[in-house]
Amino acid sequence: MLEEQTLTSYAPSTRYTNGQLESQFKTILENKQLVNFVESISQMVIILNKHRQVVYANKSYKDFCKQLNHDPLIGKRPGETFNCANAFNSAAGCGTSNACKSCGAVNAILEAQKGKRSTKECQILTLENDALDLEVTANPLDLDGEKLTIFSVTDISADKRRKSLERVFIHDILNSAGAISGLSAILKEVDDPEQIQDIAQTIEYASQNLIEEIQAQRELGAAERGELQLQLREVNSNNLLSDLQRTYAKHELNNGKPIQISMDSTNCTFTSDLVLLRRILGNMIKNAIEMNVPHDTITLDCKESETIVKLSVHNNSIVADIAKVQLFKRFFSTKGKGRGLGTYSMKLLGEKYLNGKVGFTSSEESGTTFFIQLPK
The missing domain is CATH 1.10.287 (Helix Hairpins)
Structure with a gap:
């Protein structure tokens, strides 16, 4: 019996039950030649069923996932084993959200399910804001009439x-x-x-x-x-924004774009690491400077509530839909191959180290605003 299928934005959501997964796992164990082959290679390898669920993982794969402190793998999908943030954005899991349309892993698997060997690169940002750069290969496998996929993974993060x-x-x-x-x-x-x-x-x-x-x-x-x-200290929002305004008005990237502080900006004091916070906001401003928007003005702002300070950078550009779901991945950039560290570092430093939330909004009506929310 299958778990009920739900509507998804990309790949199907159907999964096998625990009983069916156990049966598939036993079938694979009985094939000593297949198990010996999968265990003999140093690459991370899993075997997936037709619903993209793990039914076998070799020692290399399990060891790598232990580094991520993950639960048992059987029944999970690849993104779920790596704690991919996008895998948990949809109730149906890995491969089913709008962001998954550009994922090399699920696309390689879907191609293999059509009988074609497929190798792709896959960039993952985990729930913990760690970046993984992987090369994945999916090969079709027919085992006793069951359509399976051999899915191998190479960590290419160091090379990248x-x-x-x-x-x-x-x-x-x-x-x-x-x-x-x-x-x-x-x-x-x-x-x-x-x-x-x-x-x-x-x-x-x-x-x-x-x-x-x-x-x-x-x-x-x-x-x-x-x-x-971290070097925590008291930060004054007006002083911070004024300093950033002066610095980036004269920055070598800036060809005359005005940088202003919002008239409604709140002046407040909070505790943070000033160097890291300047780096995050500076990357937001550099992104805005590099956007090719005629007669654009960059606006810095600060808002506070009882528990949160929100600092933001606005300009009149629009982020394309295809870029929105990948913007914080390491090496993804709208500016060309090899870029993409600025937005990734915003997320890494702002959330993993400053305990904040980094995000953006973008629309034709209101332009683009990058922000960081910090606990006071």
Whole structure:
């Protein structure tokens, strides 16, 4: 007997009952050749039934999921074994939400169920705001008339991080260093005191941006390793927003976009890590700066209630529907391949370390607002 199917936004929701799962598990155990093969390889491997449920997991897969402190795997779907946040956004589970339409894992499985071997990349943001970058391969398997899928997983997170460091971080700091070098060369040939002052100030801003990039990368690495230490202090919202307004009005990315503080912004005091909070809000502002919206204005705001402070950054851009469900994943970006660390780090730092909630709203009528809610 099957569990009742519910309407979903993507893959079917039907699941086998515990009795059926136990029967499938015994059938696989009886096939010694299959079990020996699955256990002999170092890759993480699971065998899925036609409802995408785990009916067997090899030791490598179980060991990896123990690192995630997960419950027994049998009967779960892949995203549920990895604590994927999207797997728990829908009552029907992994593969059934609107966000799952772009998931490499479920799409590979669905292709395998049509008889085709499929390899895809899969980015997962867990309930704990950890980022997993996986390469998955789904192979169809017919066992005693039962349509199964052999699903193998390789953790490519380290390789992705290395490529990101080379492509994004080093590229960015070389650009900043190149600008400083070029301006310094010009400075030696200029006699006008006013022009010298302008160039010197531009060099100072470029140097500050370079230091910011290096510090941001160091913080992100420490945060992902669980080594980041909070430095809590009293923060004044007006001082914070005014400082951000001054910094990003002169930022090298900003080509003249006005940055203002909302007339209705609340002035309040709360406790947080000022460096991390500036980093999160700074990434929100940089996102807004980079949006190609004519005559746009970026607005900073603060609202408070008895228990919560909400800081936000608004501009007139619109986030496309396809991007909304992936925006906080590591390496996902609307700006091209290899980007995507800014929004991911907002979520990681804001929720895992500052105990807040990071999100956004976006519509044609009201534009886009990124926000962070923090406990006072």
